[in-house]
Amino acid sequence: MLQEFPTSISRQPGPVVLETERLTLRRPTLADVRAIAALANDRRIAENMRVLPHPYRREDATHFVKSVAGDGANTVFLIEHHHNPVGVVGVDWRRPETPELGYWLGVEHWGRGFGTEAARAAIDFAFEEFAISQMISVARVVNPASRNILEKCGFQWSGVELHRFAALGSSSPVDCFRLTRGVWSSLKNWGHARRGA
Numbered sequence: 001m002l003q004e005f006p007t008s009i010s011r012q013p014g015p016v017v018l019e020t021e022r023l024t025l026r027r028p029t030l031a032d033v034r035a036i037a038a039l040a041n042d043r044r045i046a047e048n049m050r051v052l053p054h055p056y057r058r059e060d061a062t063h064f065v066k067s068v069a070g071d072g073a074n075t076v077f078l079i080e081h082h083h084n085p086v087g088v089v090g091v092d093w094r095r096p097e098t099p100e101l102g103y104w105l106g107v108e109h110w111g112r113g114f115g116t117e118a119a120r121a122a123i124d125f126a127f128e129e130f131a132i133s134q135m136i137s138v139a140r141v142v143n144p145a146s147r148n149i150l151e152k153c154g155f156q157w158s159g160v161e162l163h164r165f166a167a168l169g170s171s172s173p174v175d176c177f178r179l180t181r182g183v184w185s186s187l188k189n190w191g192h193a194r195r196g197a
């Protein structure tokens with residue numbers, strides 16, 4: 001049964017593990033701190049994330065893992081490929097009417113479709129677990145890879161806003177996107193047409 005109003009506990013994946021064709025998505029633990037810090041400490045990632053610190057130290061990763069375990073405001077999955085962490089995907093529930101999808105991958109893992117694969121799994125999890133009518137996301141206008149992921153997942157452009165990016169020390173224009181349950185459901189159920197002679 002879908003949860004109407006996600007509670008602070010129910011938003012977290014907890015023991016939930018999502019398996020995709022190539023990836024495993026699971027809750028991060030303190031054992032992952034070193035790997036997360038190594039992956040996230042890259043300006044090319046920080047410049048596209050609103051709140052990711054740069055440089056990104058072990059303490060930042062420890063704080064991140066502890067906050068994920070404690071506050072319940074986010075659904076966060078560590079993305080693994082062959083048991084190696086490659087990035088993070090999550091849903092921010094601070095505005096429950098408009099849960100927001102976010103993700104980043106270590107730079108050496110870009111360009112292999114992992115971002116799309118992980119985003120799709122997190123989107124399915126959110127729509128399947130919770131009675132939400134939509135999800136939103138944003139991508140800097142200079143971030144075509146992220147825009148591409150959102151469009152491939154069915155998100156539709158809804159406007160441009162100016163958002164603050166900590167690593168830039170300034171604000172930057174972002175494209176805003178929305179995925180409604182109706183579009184998600186349609187894409188998931190779009191079957192093959194049979195061709196007759």
Ligand SMILES: CC(C)(COP(=O)(O)OP(=O)(O)OC[C@H]1O[C@@H](n2cnc3c(N)ncnc32)[C@H](O)[C@@H]1OP(=O)(O)O)[C@@H](O)C(=O)NCCC(=O)NCCS
Nearest residue numbers: 045048103104105110111112113114115116138144145148
């Ligand atoms: C955005 C990010 C997750 C993409 O991860 P990824 O695994 O490389 O993405 P994918 O391979 O699934 O898909 C990216 C798509 O964008 C395309 N793309 C990548 N770079 C591009 C560019 N410079 N111009 C146009 N398209 C580009 C890819 O070709 C691919 O599309 P395709 O499948 O149609 O070929 C990764 O670059 C990242 O972590 N960036 C920093 C953090 C970030 O931007 N997070 C998102 C914040 S909203």
